[in-house]
Amino acid sequence: MRTLGIVIIVIGILMIVFTSINFQTKKKVMDIGSMQINKKENHRVRWPVYAGVAVCIAGIAVLLVNKKST
Numbered sequence: 001m002r003t004l005g006i007v008i009i010v011i012g013i014l015m016i017v018f019t020s021i022n023f024q025t026k027k028k029v030m031d032i033g034s035m036q037i038n039k040k041e042n043h044r045v046r047w048p049v050y051a052g053v054a055v056c057i058a059g060i061a062v063l064l065v066n067k068k069s070t
Contacts, residue, residue: 001062001065001066002063002066004062005059005060005062005063005066006059006063007059008055008056008058008059008062009055009056009059009060009063010059011055011059012052012053012054012055012056012057012058012059013052013056014052015047015049015051015052015055016049016052016053016056017052019046019047019048019049019052020044020045020046020047021044021045022042022043022044022045023042023043023045024040024041024042024043025040025041025043026038026039026040026041027039027040027041
């Protein structure tokens, strides 16, 4: 449980520092015989900073519960 708590805290800190993830998808626009036309689309997934803070608090809670049960 201790390792899980630490991992959750690290994920929360990363969510605070990096508030979004960018990725690309490839979409087929046209397919005529042997010729293809593709389009790359950029996507961004964003989350608020308070979500990272909430994840950090959850990780700390996991650590505290682990200490009480031990």
